[in-house]
Amino acid sequence: MGIDFRQVGFRYAAGQDGQAAGVADIDLAVDDGELLALIGPSGSGKSTLLKLLAGFFDPHAGQILVDGQDVAGLAPERRRLGMVFQNYALFPHMSVAQNTAYPLKVRGIGRAERLAAADAMLARVGLAGMGGRAPASLSGGQQQRVALARALVFEPRALLLDEPLSALDAGLRVAMRDEIRRVQREAGIATIHVTHDQEEALSIADRVAVLRDGRLEQVGPPQAIYDRPCSRFVAGFVGQANFIDGVLRDGGVVETPLGALRHAGIAAPGLVLADGAAVTVLVRPERVEPAATGATGHPNLLPGTLGEDRFLGAVRRYDFRVAGGLLRVESRHRDTPDAVAIPPEAIRLLPPAAEASTEGRPPT
Structure with missing residues (x-):
């Protein structure tokens, strides 16, 4: 059933300039198996939407549904959402396999079962046989694959990607975005990908949502966003x-x-x-x-x-x-x-x- 934002609004406390950033009147649905890219200028509300979905903030208005369930009041760990961050957030004192299996450990899964699941997921992201290595011994792209494996190992209901490729060099970003798309398709889950890279958004997404000042400016397939922008802002921001x-x-x-x-x-x-x-x-x-x-x-x-x-x-x-x-x-x-x-x-x-x-x- 995927993800459904219904008239969602949220405002941060006003800063010294009197402005209170956030999001307003967000109506946006992401189907199972669909990858939606969120793009927009800094401060447009992209990461705020992810944080609301993940449970780090509570919306001031509207509803957020995951697989038809209103997640209001649910702690982040109870929402069963996989997240991949910009900085990977791997535990340096754990092996690759232990990092991957960690979400299963906190859910009370036995050691043998969780390590077997971690090995299978590592193979799925192209890291078979690397479970015993330390994260520091891996390249940036390999560390990002570990973070992706960890986000998927517990079979989440949705996948949230918060600029996961921004720390990689240009050539590796291209390879990793294709890898993320392949793994996401295999998993068949609703995915929201926040990025500042418009080419990345156009190449990886089923649909692209353009935000401006906390509101949706336009949502549609990548080619429609590029060829049929609804406003001068969208046309100038994308391409x-x-x-x-x-x-x-x-x-x-x-x-x-x-x-x-x-x-x-x-x-x-x-x-x-x-x-x-x-x-x-x-x-x-x-x-x-x-x-x-x-x-x-x-x-x-x-x-x-x-x-x-x-x-x-x-x-x-x-x-x-x-x-x-x-x-x-x-x-x-x-x-x-x-x-x-x-x-x-x-x-x-x-x-x-x-x-x-x-x-x-x-x-x-």
Whole structure:
């Protein structure tokens, strides 16, 4: 049945600035077998939601259900939730097997049974035969696998991951996120993964929830969050983006400082496409196409000059200066263009920057 936040609210005591951070009106469900990634700026409420679910805090409003059970008042150890932390939290005086078996020990499981279960779980995370080693003798990635094995060994009802990969180097993070996804799928339990790494969230999650100032901004599959953001905030927070202020005109045109751009009418939910309406034009850098001045077949052809150029191996990211502004471009082309083109279908129309980003939020 998974995890269900129902109108959950929580506020910390106000700080010296008078602000009281927390979360408000959180409606969010995570099904069995689903991995949900929570992303958002620092202080947006990601870790607060995990702490409320784990039982470290009690919500001031709403309900939190795990497998249909309201967990209000239940101590953390009685909620049967596995947790993996950023710093692994392994006991240095215990062996790998003892660390893995510890949740079973506190539940009164006999020594032989719990060590057998620990060995089986270590094999499941790729650490077969390492039970007798000390945690300090393992690499960072191996220690993280031990923490994952310990979180799963007692067959929890859900798995909570609080930035578990942030202490690893970039290459190891990629390998470990794939490993976490594999093990989580095998376990088939609801999982919430808090991360600051947007690429990690997009690559590992079934759905992504974007938080801002303690509220859900948008929830949906990774591709929907990236391709169909509901607001300028989501578009700018998830991936790179070009934002161009404009005014809509009849005939499928938006007037911008770069010129009149034809669009395909692709817009955020609730945005009224009326003549004279102010909008924000969103174009992802990879959707801007290198072209040549005078080329035919490009409805939004913009001549210009190359600005800052960054070679990243597989791709090239550069700024392209056009009359009225600058566009970020991401391309595999090595040649330097003297014009770029924006396909009408690459344009997504968003509410103007001045409007509150709470308008038009889709629930999924």
